[in-house]
Amino acid sequence: QKEVEQNSGPLSVPEGAIASLNCTYSDRGSQSFFWYRQYSGKSPELIMSIYSNGDKEDGRFTAQLNKASQYVSLLIRDSQPSDSATYLCAVTPPDLYNTDKLIFGTGTRLQVFP
Amino acid sequence: GAVVSQHPSRVICKSGTSVKIECRSLDFQATTMFWYRQFPKQSLMLMATSNEGSKATYEQGVEKDKFLINHASLTLSTLTVTSAHPEDSSFYICSASDRYTDTQYFGPGTRLTVL
Numbered sequence: 001q002k003e004v005e006q007n008s009g010p011l012s013v014p015e016g017a018i019a020s021l022n023c024t025y026s027d028r029g030s031q032s033f034f035w036y037r038q039y040s041g042k043s044p045e046l047i048m049s050i051y052s053n054g055d056k057e058d059g060r061f062t063a064q065l066n067k068a069s070q071y072v073s074l075l076i077r078d079s080q081p082s083d084s085a086t087y088l089c090a091v092t093p094p095d096l097y098n099t100d101k102l103i104f105g106t107g108t109r110l111q112v113f114p
Numbered sequence: 115g116a117v118v119s120q121h122p123s124r125v126i127c128k129s130g131t132s133v134k135i136e137c138r139s140l141d142f143q144a145t146t147m148f149w150y151r152q153f154p155k156q157s158l159m160l161m162a163t164s165n166e167g168s169k170a171t172y173e174q175g176v177e178k179d180k181f182l183i184n185h186a187s188l189t190l191s192t193l194t195v196t197s198a199h200p201e202d203s204s205f206y207i208c209s210a211s212d213r214y215t216d217t218q219y220f221g222p223g224t225r226l227t228v229l
Binding site for chain 2 (some may be wrong): 032041043044045092101102
């Protein structure tokens with residue numbers, strides 16, 4: 001089982017719709033959770049971080065964390081064509097020697113069509 | 115926001131040469147920096163973790179004698195690809211971890227092409 005799993009997509013949504021991106025992780029002791037956006041040929045850009053159960057909203061983005069289900073999601077409201085990118089879920093596993101290390105999922109490619 | 119720079123952004127070199135890539139955190143101190151490699155249409159693969167003032171920790175399967183990492187200060191880490199070969203051609207990305215928030219910020223990446 002992969003440590004961090006994401007559906008590779010592509011996830012296609014019409015402009016203005018809500019895009020829902022999902023991620024599951026295997027290590028129950030994971031502490032920190034991040035969503036990064038990566039445009040083709042570019043490096044990842046931090047979108048959201050979430051550390052405790054529940055929802056965290058930032059503009060059009062909402063991250064949701066459920067540690068009991070080992071599940072983290074990202075909702076993008078009013079999706080725009082410029083949101084088309086690969087979205088990477090990243091998790092900090094419990095690691096006594098390196099708490100900053102991130103484990104990345106393979107990413108979900110989002111396509112927003114006009 | 116936190117800014118991480120990388121230099122060069124793109125490099126083309128001949129097989130057998132060595133290439134050095136610099137990673138700098140511009141507006142925060144990073145006790146830990148990370149080096150990733152990404153092949154086309156694949157996810158990020160962590161190569162090594164670089165801690166200021168100590169030896170880097172390499173992931174399994176990454177040759178430490180081939181990928182030399184130096185983290186001389188809280189704002190600078192370098193990756194040297196020694197005796198590069200065409201199979202080393204890839205997108206190399208560094209990230210720096212803000213010591214106060216544990217958040218990783220990525221540099222813009224270096225695209226290496228070995229002829």
